[in-house]
Amino acid sequence: MNSNIQHDPIWLSATTRRVPPFRHRAAASGDTSTAPGTVMTMTSGRRSVEEHVQHVARLLEPLRTAGSVTIPLAAALGRTLTETIHAPIDLPAFRNSQMDGYAVSAASLVGAPVTLPVASVVAAGDAVSALPPGAALKIMTGAPIPDGADAVVPVEDTDAGSENVLIRRPVGPGEFVREAGSDIRAGAPMLESGTHLAARHIAALAAVGITAVPIRRRVRVAVISTGSELVTAGHPLPAGKIYNSNGPALAASALANGADIVSIDHSSDDRDEFARMLAHAVSVADVVFTSGGVSKGDFEVVKDCLGPLGGEFVSVAMQPGGPQGTAVVDGVPVLAFPGNPVSTLVSFEVFARPLLRELTGLPAVAPVELPLSAPVTSIPGRRQFLRGRLDGTTVTSMAGHGSHLVAAMATADALLDIPADTDALDTGDLVKVLPL
Secondary structure, X not given: OOOOOOOOOOOOEEEEOOOOOOOEOOOOOOOOOOOOOEEEOOOOOOEOHHHHXXXXXHHHHHHHHOOEEEEEHHHOOOOEXXXXXXXXXXXXXXXXXXXXXXXXXXXXXXOOOEEEEEEEEEOOOOOOOOOOOOOEEEEOOOOEOOOOOOEEEEHHHEOOOOOEEEEOOOOXXXXXXXXOOOOEOOOOEEEOOOOEOOHHHHHHHHHOOOOEEEXXXXXXXXXXXXXXXXXXXXXXXXXXXXXXXXXXXHHHHHHHOOOEEEEEEEEOOOHHHHHHHHHHHHHHOOEEEEEOOOOOOOOOHHHHHHHHHOOEEEEEOEXXXXXXXXXXXXXXXXXXXXXXXXXXXXXXXXXXXXXXXXXXXXXXXXXXXXXXXXXXXXXXXXXXXXXXXXXXXXXXXXXXXXXXXXXXXXXXXXXXEEOOOOOEEOOOOEEEEEEO
16 A cells, blocks of 8 residues: 555535544644544535545554564464564474484495394484494484484385394485475575464474564454444344444454454444543554444434544445545544444445555455356446355345345355446446455
């Protein structure tokens, strides 16, 4: 992401008033689009998806300096290295046997088959002395090669004798011997900075004795869902109420994309209650996600609270997820998503997921182009993100356009990105697809 993107001129400030207890700071160095305490109004036109992506990127730019922490290797799976790791020792650390068999001097097998006395038996982990001239040493896989030996004869090429062994064929020097440092030499770069640690990386690091690694600190996320109509699952559902899905959905989405969840709250439409929760959220998090309260209704608690603090609210030319808000409160960016469940999830996927993954060092989820398995209609003038299902080499639109269809979205595993100037696509037409 380009950290030098020029700020777009869309935001227009309105009247100014200060509201405690929060301090508003600019989203990025040199951003004068919002003065401290400025109330932002809805713009007359719609912001494009690309413009809002860039705006959010600027807002989250300071999180790039979150730094790193050192954690135990056992906890490092899925984390991202912030430094290149160099091998502290040779690997293997000593010459050892690649096979169960007999350690020998290759010169002693001239004229094989030959019979040699067996001097001793050595297992993996044993200390070993020098091999007597003209003898063999019975050896197990991984056991150290004794001085005087330069090859291993696999047991399959012998009679497996214990006092004397018949060796049926000659071997060359170095055969079936793992030399010290043949995997990696001490001091050589082992894993590059930016490596996303998988099980294979953990194995390599453990093999050279590393117990802790420097990794990128995860972004700390606080979630606040809003709405007096919401009820926490597990409680009775009074008439006119609905269960809160946005809070769990946003927390799960952030967690799945490399974040640490430090706070999950639900606020009613009371401004003071939301302000208290927001004050806690910005005290513990690097970024706050909210849902609901950003549209044009009478009970828009997020807009009512963040507006006087310099919050910016805009209509993005997309569906679902048109109403969007952003703010910086006590230095902490706040992304305010609309409250319909599908709108919340789509907003996270489009605006938050790519940045979270980048900031945490996770690989990007790249969109792909696939042909449609059935025709699709779209509402012209707005970029549509339709729910879909991947069917191998094609994709199928499903679940309808409604932003309330949260159960139907559970059956989708992709978003179909339909351009704003498109109202219909036929079977076989290519469409951009974002895997979920």
